[in-house]
Amino acid sequence: MNALSSSARPRRQRPSIYDVAERAGVSHMTVSRVLNGHPNIRESTRERVKAAIDELSYTPSSIARALATNRAMRIGVLVDTPVQYGPNSTLRALESAARTAGYAISSFSMSPDEESGIDAGVVDLVTQGVDALCVIAPRLSSLDVLRKHATGLPTLVVKAEPDPHMHTAAVDQHAGARLATSHLIELGHRRILHIAGPLDWFDARAREQSWREELIAAGLEAIPPTIGDWTSDFGYEVGRFHDLGDATAVFAANDQMALGLIHGLTERGIRVPEDISVVGFDDLPDARHFLPPLTTVRQDFAELGALTLRLIIEAIEGDEGTEHEMIQPTLIVRESTAPPRR
Amino acid sequence: MNALSSSARPRRQRPSIYDVAERAGVSHMTVSRVLNGHPNIRESTRERVKAAIDELSYTPSSIARALATNRAMRIGVLVDTPVQYGPNSTLRALESAARTAGYAISSFSMSPDEESGIDAGVVDLVTQGVDALCVIAPRLSSLDVLRKHATGLPTLVVKAEPDPHMHTAAVDQHAGARLATSHLIELGHRRILHIAGPLDWFDARAREQSWREELIAAGLEAIPPTIGDWTSDFGYEVGRFHDLGDATAVFAANDQMALGLIHGLTERGIRVPEDISVVGFDDLPDARHFLPPLTTVRQDFAELGALTLRLIIEAIEGDEGTEHEMIQPTLIVRESTAPPRR
């Protein structure tokens, strides 16, 4: 220790492990061992140390620990448009799961309007010294960036298709879209439109693709989908102004576009579900109070967060190969769907 | 430097400042100076160092820097129920503002269902070594906990009333509630109900109080408000089952309760706005597509985030007294309000 130990430590900052040690009459190393639950510590000393710890109300510095162990116990999360319900919920669930596992989260949000791209995010998080990277709701282009950067960190992407180069976890988007589409088919609909999300999003692609496949499997025609941007504004435009032909049902790629769609249709005098049935995707907490209450596909984000974290930790510790796991969504039938009248 | 410098550094981890120094043929200190933009570096050496930096694609370790400077460049944010639009937007805006100022964010979410209270959050963030604390959308009880813990860190609370002990910033909730209420009064309504948020939330209290005051100032009676929980489910209950007396208008403390309320009213055969006008609070991105599109009070969360960050940084650097600043909300009139028919 240094010379001015017992008396004047310069500024009364947070107490260090040495302060605790001195107070308990042991070496700093013993304190460290107590903190980390090592064996071979006499019960009496352990208690002395613990007493000193809360007399000083000492908290270990995770910064110093990170420097010494080269493990920050921190996971970096890149998340696209976290104002959206899905990404935000996933992030929250992940944060909660991470905390119980002793990990902290650093999230880097990318808005479409900000020009701070995924590159900047990766650099930012690497600088922060995270132990792993997780990407939520990525665009196709994100993966190229990730591959190019080659951080050397374990990386997991939340997407519904496996990837040869990274770990993946997701709610099964394909199954969800099939659920929605087959529900409409079973009700008797033959002309089923789709309002897709931006097709540079994996989730949007998956939903569009499985909608199409389900229609074809039923011997129905897949009219080219309308490509939206996830917003209720866009759904409104479609409902208000687009030519819907002889369609009797619409599968919207998320609840917000479904909401806007219903608004637009209603203004035009088209009733839901009497004239047109509408299915959404996500099950927003408010979807049950839309007018009419929305039939939609529910994703269990809490479970997704837990699953994601589990895979990330496996990747940090083991790092054998690339894993892929999925969670099954469920269909929630409410009042925005009905059999067609014609 | 240590003996095995030039050849075998044990494991090819991230390069350190010494690797850069060696490659540029200077001392580590010179590299540090270049990194921090110190003067008194010859232009030629600066360039050599910069070249070495991106040949090695070196990124400084913010962990080591934090340990050395005792400044983590990190702000800890405690946020209540971040699935809600308001708190989530504030958090995002704060994150974005913080990043451009060179700060990172550690957020600790408290859900009502998790028992991880604010105490746990404070300890967690202090352990992470944050430079300041920020509390978003707090309950009354949170402040007691904060005061009790006495972290010694600069602390800012997002609430509409000044506090003698901490910095505060907020959207002016009182002004917002007055805006909503006076709008209804000006339309000619005399019996104006209020569905409040949980009264242990500062924001809920402020809105309730100013609704009341505005009514009294206009010589109207303030019927005791219904106390809700922010959810559309609750709004639905009220709309569907509560006795509304001879009220012709309702001011809901947030958009979600307004949405549920309209749903409930509609099911009961009460039309909005013909029979009852409804005003919300928040201006959710989807509120313009509710049926009918919702009249509501908009809060500029981006500006709030920027303001909050500015005050926090002032607190970290200066720390004189406690400041309080507010942002003004605006009323967005849409179709859920109209003059009463009687």
Place this chain on the structure above:
DNA sequence: TGCGTTGACGTTAGCGCTCACGCTGCGGCG
């Protein structure tokens, strides 16, 4: 009695930085 073993600690070095110095050479000035 001698010696290995083990429990219960202490000592030292080092993680990647920054801070406070120390040192050198060169220009200027009395």
Place this chain on the structure above:
DNA sequence: CGCCGCAGCGTGAGCGCTAACGTCAACGCA
């Protein structure tokens, strides 16, 4: 011509921890 001063670097030490050893009694066992 001597000396001061400053630009332009380099040298330690130390931030709060942990990993890897060292140490030293007590104990067991042949």
